[in-house]
Amino acid sequence: MWLLLASFILRNKQLVFNPIITLPSTFPFHLQNHIHNTMVLSSPSPLRTKKTRAIGIPIIDLSLDTATLSQHIVTACQEYGFFKVVNHGVPFEIISKMEEVAQHFFSKPTSEKVKVQANPPSPFGYGCRNIGYNGDVGELEYLLLQANSIALGSDHPTNFRGAVEDYIQAVKQLTCGLLEILALGLSLPDTNAFSRFIQDVDNDSCFRVNHYPGVKSESNQPKPAQRIGFGEHSDPQIFTILRSNDVPGLQISTFDGLWIPVTNEPNDFCVFVGDALEVLTNGRFQSVRHRVMANMSNKSRMSMMYFAAPALNERLSPIPQMIGNLRLYKSFTWNEYKKAAYSLRLGDQRIDLFKCHST
Numbered sequence: 262m263w264l265l266l267a268s269f270i271l272r273n274k275q276l277v278f279n280p281i282i283t284l285p286s287t288f289p290f291h292l293q294n295h296i297h298n299t300m301v302l303s304s305p306s307p308l309r310t311k312k313t314r315a316i317g318i319p320i321i322d323l324s325l326d327t328a329t330l331s332q333h334i335v336t337a338c339q340e341y342g343f344f345k346v347v348n349h350g351v352p353f354e355i356i357s358k359m360e361e362v363a364q365h366f367f368s369k370p371t372s373e374k375v376k377v378q379a380n381p382p383s384p385f386g387y388g389c390r391n392i393g394y395n396g397d398v399g400e401l402e403y404l405l406l407q408a409n410s411i412a413l414g415s416d417h418p419t420n421f422r423g424a425v426e427d428y429i430q431a432v433k434q435l436t437c438g439l440l441e442i443l444a445l446g447l448s449l450p451d452t453n454a455f456s457r458f459i460q461d462v463d464n465d466s467c468f469r470v471n472h473y474p475g476v477k478s479e480s481n482q483p484k485p486a487q488r489i490g491f492g493e494h495s496d497p498q499i500f501t502i503l504r505s506n507d508v509p510g511l512q513i514s515t516f517d518g519l520w521i522p523v524t525n526e527p528n529d530f531c532v533f534v535g536d537a538l539e540v541l542t543n544g545r546f547q548s549v550r551h552r553v554m555a556n557m558s559n560k561s562r563m564s565m566m567y568f569a570a571p572a573l574n575e576r577l578s579p580i581p582q583m584i585g586n587l588r589l590y591k592s593f594t595w596n597e598y599k600k601a602a603y604s605l606r607l608g609d610q611r612i613d614l615f616k617c618h619s620t
Contacts, residue, residue: 318341318343318344318345318513318521318523319333319336319337319340319341319343319344319345320344320345320346320347320529321333321334321337321344321345321346321347322346322347322348323346323347323348323349323350324348327442327445330442331442331443331445331446332446334439334442334443334446335443335446335447338443338534338538338546339545339546341513341515341516341549342513342516342533342534342546342547342548342549343513343531343532343533343534343549343551344531344532345523345526345529345530345531345532346435346439346529346530346532347526347528347529348528349435349529349530350435351431351432351435351530352431353528355424355427355428355431356428356504358424358427358428359424359425359427359428359565360504360506360563360565361424362420362421362424362425363404363470363472363563363565364563365421366404366421366470367402367404367470367472367561367563374387374402375387377404379405384405385405385406385407385467386404386405387402387403387404388402388403388404388405389401389402389403401471401472401473401474401491401553402471402472402474403469403470403471403472404469404470405467405468405469406425406467406468406469407466407467407468408429408433408464408466408467408468408567408568409462409463409464409466425468428468428565429468429567432502432504432530432567433459433466433567433569435502435530436456436459436500436502436567436569437456437459437460438456439500439532440455440456440459440499440500440569441453441455441456443455444456447542447545447582447583448582449580449582450582454541454580455499455538455541458499458537458569458570458571458572458575459499459569459570459571461571461572461575463572463573463574464569464570464571464572465570465571465572465573465595465599466498466567466568466569466570467567467568467570468565468566468567468568469565469566469568470563470564470565470566471491471553471562471563471564471565471566472561472562472563473491473508473510473553473561473562473563473564474561475558475559475560475561491552491553492552493514493550493551493552494550494551494552495535495536495548495549495550495551495611495612496533496535496536496548496568497535497536497537497570497598497599497602497611498535498536498537498568498569498570499535499537499538499541499569499570499571500532500533500534500535500538500569501531501532501533501535501566501567501568501569502530502531502532502566502567502569503530503531503532503533503564503565503566503567504530504531504564504565505525505531505562505563505564505565506525506562506563506564507525507527508525508558508560508561508562508563509522509523509524509525509562510553510554510562511523511525511531511551511552511553511564512551512552512553512554513549513550513551514549514550514551514552516547520552533548533549533551534546534547534548534549535548535568535569536548536598536602536611536612537570537571537577537595537598539590539612540577540578540579540590540612540615541577541578541579541580541583542579542580542583543579543580543583543584543585543588543589543590544589544590545583548612570595571595572595573594573595573596573599574594574595574596575594575595576592576593576594577592577593577594577595577598578590578591578592578593588617589616589617590612590615590616590617591615591616591617593615598611598615601614601615
């Protein structure tokens with residue numbers, strides 16, 4: 262798969278390395294070796310203290326040689342649980358077409374969008390306002406689709422289906438390539454140790470598009486900068502690949518409890534470590550907590566997420582080479598984790614349910 266990814270990147274060199282956030286010279290990325298072992302569970306402190314001014318976000322150029330690339334990805338996963346990639350090889354035409362059809366869908370009248378509304382217990386389809394079954398109300402509308410079976414019905418034209426399928430295939434290939442480079446960086450004997458879950462034909466991966474309407478100021482409402490568009494949480498899956506438009510709002514939490522805003526560039530993807538990867542690596546990588554703040558402009562924010570997940574009956578447990586002297590997580594199926602995770606509130610630390618507790 263890494264060879265496929267490399268070939269994919271070389272065929273699409275029109276993508277430009279143009280980062281807006283880089284790690285400062287006083288905090289060089291390749292020298293970061295401090296591993297945070299705990300995550301603050303309370304709401305992290307605000308951004309822009311003296312401590313945060315020296316903090317940047319890793320931006321990884323996928324055209325680097327494999328050895329360098331693998332170590333950069335491992336370090337980013339350890340230090341942040343998050344990184345951005347450029348020169349990733351996903352054609353801009355595929356990205357822009359997906360953004361175009363998604364924007365067209367959300368511009369439709371509500372009466373049209375609800376024709377593909379999610380009907381519990383199935384979560385797939387169109388929804389708005391409510392995030393999950395236990396509230397955590399946010400200001401957004403969304404479209405959630407199964408990545409392996411795009412059941413859109415006759416209400417969606419052929420060009421919509423084609424755009425979704427092309428986009429999912431491209432980001433799936435990117436995801437598997439990144440996971441194999443990650444396994445290489447961890448010196449695992451099987452470079453498919455992580456990607457095999459996504460390559461499984463029965464994988465439970467899904468694709469979601471979020472649309473956050475612009476905020477209208479009202480005297481009885483909190484200021485836009487204080488309003489949450491999507492509440493603090495971590496993603497349950499292995500990896501999340503995110504692409505968003507030019508409207509800001511995404512923030513990630515560092516492991517010592519500081520919020521960092523993530524800027525948007527036209528040529529990058531954001532990559533999040535999920536709960537499942539934390540389990541597979543026995544806690545060496547921790548899932549990153551993140552949120553979306555309401556934007557202060559009248560322009561809406563739109564983001565597209567590919568959630569890379571194993572098959573429902575796949576059993577997850579720490580990879581033997583990652584355990585060392587202490588095993589941190591129990592063995593469980595992905596279906597068991599989903600049921601437990603989605604029975605809790607969005608911001609709960611769901612992964613704690615599957616930790617091994619010493620007696």
